[in-house]
Amino acid sequence: MDTDLQNFDAASAIAAIRDARPPATDRFTYLTIVEANLIVDVLPTLNEILQDAELTQEIGWDLVFNLVNLPGSEACLETIARLGNPREVILKVLETLELLNVDRGDDDDDETQPDRPPSRIPQPSVPKEKKFVTLLGMLAILHKRLKTKFPSRFVAQTLETVYATYRPTREMTAAVINLVHSLSGRRRPALPSRKSSVNVADPERDGDESKNAPDPEAEVSKADENPDEAALQERMLLSFVTCVLEAYTTENEMGWAARLLEFYEPTKLVPGRKTLMGAFKEEQQLLERDAVVGNLAALIRDLGLDSCSRDFLEQIMKGPITNNPLSAVDSATSLEDIPLSAGGCVLLIAYWVFSATLFDADQPTPDINILPDHYNLLEKFLQDDAEGQIQNSPAVTEALVAIGLWLQANGHISSAGSEPQPNLITSADDPTSDFMRYIHLVTLIALYHPQLHVRNAASMLASSILHADPSEEDRLRIIYDLLENCTFASLKACAVTWLREEMLAASTKDSKPSSTVFATTQAFETLQYVLFPSLDTLAELDVSDLLEYMAQNAVFLLQSANFGLLLWLSADRWTNVLPANADATVRERWFQPLSGAVYRLRETLGSGADLAGGEEGALGPLKADLDVLADRLSRLGEAEGFKIAEEAERA
Known part of the structure; x- marks a missing residue:
């Protein structure tokens, strides 16, 4: 057969x-x-x-x-x-x-x-x-x-099924946009493509409606349709599109935070290296991503979400995070029953501020501040399981960083103004400052986000907010807290960088040195035992344990060595900062045991010894770090201040 x-x-x-x-x-x-x-x-x-x-x-x-x-x-x-x-x-x-x-x-x-x-x-x-x-x-x-009397019931079922089968490709997203245009009954001129080949089908191409047969089971005429149905369907469509926006940006990296950082900090770009801004202007696939998201954002505006009102912001900051907003659509009887995608809304705000900045687009922008508003957003999305939330929602997390960068760049730091004020997000008797809590959340993104450029952007945001803290005692306390309590070397290295920036800024101020703790011995005396901790125990570790320690802490040790070079290669500049005998104590408890450990490891690795679990390819980056650290320590050992300490020890 x-x-x-x-x-x-x-x-x-x-x-x-x-x-x-x-x-x-x-x-x-x-x-x-x-x-x-x-x-x-x-x-x-x-x-x-x-x-x-x-x-x-x-x-x-x-x-x-x-x-x-x-x-x-x-x-x-x-x-x-x-x-x-x-x-x-x-x-x-x-x-x-x-x-x-x-x-x-x-x-x-x-x-x-x-x-x-x-x-x-x-x-x-x-x-x-x-x-x-x-x-x-x-x-x-x-x-x-x-x-039918209740067309929203059919729309609800359609949207749920379509979203369940949707994949965030260019073609599928264009089809979704066309469907929403048709269901909403709205018409708009085609958007400029920005050199993109993405085309959203014109709903008029659904064809000549005169070719359609009448509904054989028609319950109502056009004039008899329930007027509340139109608003209900529009809300359903809006919820659906915010979900699609989140899905699309989750699968298609947009680089908003990194591109904003490149825009705000052009002097930090590496000459000759292609930037993300350049890539998104030249590469067709990336151009198409911008065009697709632009079409989704325009569709959201068509559906009535065309302003960044305080009510809208309050709903995001205070409303629940619904994992599947469309699951509520089928049983909805009022607009309040239909939630939007919280992540999709955050992404929409990030797109608004991003496109207004880089494309000079006419977009609504949020009237909020870093404190308390942006903090509340961060806490909402990260408070339960920060690592899991960041890994599962990388696009939303990047959008939060992009919004923070925009707020910082535009001076929206605190609703209480630039002068020290009572806490906005903590109780009056809470010793943890608002700035410390905020920086803690941002550094979690800098630690856990899967994309390096987002981690870098989060680090820069945390740095900017630290330096914007009007209380220098609070800034010192934040740096100390990271160095003392953080278990991640990358974040401790950030704290060293922030300390260096604070000291350099204080040394160039016109005010008297005694007017800021970062231009006196107070900062170093407070931080020296967490900045240059005692490393005597390194001599007691076997090679395998020492190898593990170096792999985990190399980035922090290298940053501390660089900071030491800043201080002691130009010791005359820092006479007001370095306490008496600081060079001798740092040499004894930190420099000498670290130098010995680095020498021992380099000798072992250079001999080709078989280390447990240490494959040659995996050890390559560590060897490079050890070489750089050895060079920095050698230069530090030759610095005049350290030579004086060494001579004093010999005498």
Whole structure:
């Protein structure tokens, strides 16, 4: 039987579906004959037959799945969407979307799908992305044809299913945008492409509505539709698009924080190295990402979210984070029942401030400050499980950093002004300052975010906010807290950098040195035992343990050595900063044991000794770090201040 079906010629198949059409057979028999002869060659003939609206209303919905798997079937599916029973066809389209199982990471091979009904004749493969786009085109037509008292119920089911099967590709996102345009009934001119090839289909291409058959089960006329339904559907669509925005940016890195940092700090760019701003202007794939997000943001504005009002901001900062906002859409009876994606809203604000800055776009911007507003946003998204939240929502986390960079660059630091004020986010008797709490949250992003450029941007944001703290005692306390209590070397290295920046800034001020703790011995006396801790125990470690210690702490040790070079290579400049005998104590407790440990490790690694768990490739970066650290320590040992200490020890 299978062999006979495979040898069916096109002429026989065409004759079969033409000759058997009702009334020659009943509709159930005819449907079986069509399915048995469904090959590419019969599609033009089948489309002619489907122009019979009565027949299409009876069998059209049952052909959707098999047709969408057949190349070139778009015309037939459009006819079914225009002439079939819209309720039945919508349900079949949604069922087909679910059966297609268009999951993230799926390939386009449908032969292994267990849910696919068996075909009578082998059929060519259709990419899943193409099927998704075709089915969404059908939904755009079908929903326009519905005449029901509660169209939002059909819209809710459609949005849930579409989102469950959506993958954040360019083509699928364009199809989603077209569907939302159609469901909302809004029209807008095409957006400038910014050199992108991304095109969002014009909803008018849903075709001439005069070709559509009336809804055979119509419950209401256009004039009798419930006026509350329009607002309810618009809110559903808005919730849906915020979810799509979050999904798209999660899978497609946008680099907003890094690009803002490049814009704000052009002097820190490495000459000759390509920037992210440059890449997004030149590389087609990146251009298309900007264009897609721009289209999503424009669609959100079309749906009524066109201002960054205080009410909108309060909802994000104080409302719950709903993991699946669309799950509430199906049972919603009022606008308040339909939440937006909290992450999608944060991403929208980040896009607004980003595009207003880099593209000079006319976008709404938030009237908020670092303290307390941005802190509240950070705490909302990071308070329960910071590492897990950052890893699971990297796009939202980057958006939070981008918003913070914009606020800092525009001077929106504190709602209480620049002068020291009572805490805005902590109680009056809480010794932890607002700035310390804020910097703690930002440094968590600098520690855990999977993207290096986001970690760097978060570090720069934390640095800027530290230096903006009007209390120098608080700045010193924050640096001390990181050096004393943080277990991560990268963050301790940041604290050393901040200390260096504070001391350099204090040394260049016109005011008297005694007017700031960073221009006196107070800062060094407070920090010296956490900045240059005693390392005597390194001599007691075996090589494997010493190797592990260096791998974990090299970045901090190197930064401390660099700081030591700053102090003792130009000791005359820092006479007001360095306490008496600071060089001798640092040499004894920190410099000498560290130098001995670095020498011992380099000798061991250079000899090619077999270290437990130490593969040559894995040890490469550590060898490089040890070489740099050895160079810095050698230069520090030759500094005049250290020579004086050494001579004093010998005497």
